[in-house]
Amino acid sequence: MLDVRDLSISYGAVQALRGVSLQVNEREIVALLGANGAGKSSLLRGITGLTAATGGVAFLGRDLQGQGAPSRVTAGIAMAPEGRQVFADQTVYENLLLGGHLIRRDRALLAQRIEAMFELFPRLRERREQLSGTLSGGEQQMLAIARALMSGPRLLILDEPSLGLAPIVTAAIFRSLLRLRREGMAILLVEQMANQALAIADRAYVLEGGSVVLQGTAAELKRDPRIHAAYLGGA
């Protein structure tokens, strides 16, 4: 459903992405692994249209290259950004409303989507009127994901959802991702926690120096000695 061809991004003299090609199929969880500075965030920003890139991005057969970030959201791609970035001085409920601005005139659909988010993350229902800045890190991550889902995407993009979270909280969030996939969502996930990401992913790509250096099914990559040495903490 997502077809990225030969995508490159430069920031002045720094070439952050060098001709990356990547696909995400329907109902697939794809992990994007790599060390700090490998170009993972840049790739996500190129896909979502937040940073200008050369190359091709097509989604559900539609060419998105040259289109801005808002039209990519309308096309069905939503991203929960790194560092969560919820609106701290707004309540949980208000954050969800903001995420649903595309459907703000359809009150029934809006209410239905908010209810679906509270079912996916019951914690958020309990904290519906709480200011988002006072949520725990894990709750803020749940809210960031829920806010992205409010646009009704077909592809959910996550930039390091485990960042700064306890393993048990990360595990709960990853279980929600598996549930979303069962319900038909495709997910592209950037993660430093390679072992946790490979445990839920169908396939993965490894970026190094702005290029894809390894790709395969999660099962293949888990067995790959190069992944083991670099990302799974030991040879």
Ligand code: ATP
């Ligand atoms: P991390 O895991 O640390 O977030 P990453 O794999 O997501 O890293 P990117 O953030 O995409 O990597 O960065 C790739 C390269 O591009 C790095 O060398 C980074 O310093 C550089 N870079 C990223 N954003 C900019 C920018 N706005 N201006 C200049 N250089 C940038």
